[in-house]
Amino acid sequence: MSFWEKLLNAIGSTAGNALSAVVEAIRTVFEGDPETRRKVAFSVAIIALSAKMAKADGIVTENEVNAFREIFEFPPDQAKNVARLYNLARQDVAGYEAYAERLSTLCETCTENCPVLEDVLDGLFHIAKADGLIHEKEMDFLQHVAQIFHMSEERFEQIMARHVSGGRDPYKVLGVSRQDDFPTIRRRYHGLVYENHPDRLVSRGVPEEFHAIANERMAALNAAYAEIEKERRAA
Numbered sequence: 028m029s030f031w032e033k034l035l036n037a038i039g040s041t042a043g044n045a046l047s048a049v050v051e052a053i054r055t056v057f058e059g060d061p062e063t064r065r066k067v068a069f070s071v072a073i074i075a076l077s078a079k080m081a082k083a084d085g086i087v088t089e090n091e092v093n094a095f096r097e098i099f100e101f102p103p104d105q106a107k108n109v110a111r112l113y114n115l116a117r118q119d120v121a122g123y124e125a126y127a128e129r130l131s132t133l134c135e136t137c138t139e140n141c142p143v144l145e146d147v148l149d150g151l152f153h154i155a156k157a158d159g160l161i162h163e164k165e166m167d168f169l170q171h172v173a174q175i176f177h178m179s180e181e182r183f184e185q186i187m188a189r190h191v192s193g194g195r196d197p198y199k200v201l202g203v204s205r206q207d208d209f210p211t212i213r214r215r216y217h218g219l220v221y222e223n224h225p226d227r228l229v230s231r232g233v234p235e236e237f238h239a240i241a242n243e244r245m246a247a248l249n250a251a252y253a254e255i256e257k258e259r260r261a262a
Contacts (some may be wrong), residue, residue: 032108033057049075049112049126063093065143065231071145072130074115076172077154079123083168091157094157097239108252123168127175142222143231144176146240152190153240161190175246189247198249216252 031048033056049071057064077095116126131144148169157163173183181202198205199221203212221227228241 041147049115051128064071067146068130069231071112073128074113074153076123076130078113079126080151080155080165080168082117083162083164090157090159091154094154097153103201119192120188124171124175127172131176139177139179139184141176144178145182146228146231148176148178148183148186149175149189149240149244152186153243156190194250195247200247200251201255209256212252212255216248219248223248226244 043101053064053068053071057067073095081091130147131141151169151172154163155161155169161169169187170183184199185202188196201212202213203215207215223241225241225246
């Protein structure tokens with residue numbers, strides 16, 4: 028039996044309180060297998076919150092569906108199980124706030140700016156911008172999820188800066204100030220590179236499929252650092 032089947036069997040067939048049941052099932056069914064638990068928690072977060080975000084602007088575009096598939100691949104024989112979970116989340120009477128709050132308790136660090144929850148938010152940004160524009164209601168959704176995840180406003184702006192198109196501020200991307208000296212900026216950059224190394228993502232339980240988003244994140248960090256370095260050398 029796949030972990031999807033175990034999870035859905037634990038949830039049951041009712042959608043009324045599905046999201047709370049999903050979180051509780053993750054907590055109990057995979058209690059003795061922390062590695063699988065992390066992977067399932069992350070995967071379910073992307074599925075469920077993507078379904079909820081799709082309702083934010085009232086339209087699910089083909090580009091958004093394709094973006095979802097870019098960061099979340101699954102075996103063909105599990106398509107029905109994944110679709111069932113997606114539909115449970117979309118139809119659930121509970122709002123996304125309730126699910127995000129329950130999900131935040133699964134973060135092992137349980138501190139502000141949890142890296143696992145930041146990975147989830149990065150995936151949601153990727154889906155939101157797939158149609159070329161992050162709509163106002165989608166941005167409100169993302170910002171509220173970040174607040175529920177106990178993410179600081181500064182950290183949220185840093186994540187957002189990696190995804191917005193046009194006029195991207197390299198200092199915000201790296202989470203540094205224009206008043207910082209270059210050695211400080213360089214140390215910050217190297218720290219971010221270390222944090223986002225593929226081995227670090229694996230240890231956080233991020234599925235291999237999500238590494239495409241990690242590569243996108245690294246590209247944004249590298250571009251921001253190169254731009255600041257060029258600017259400082261010209262000064």
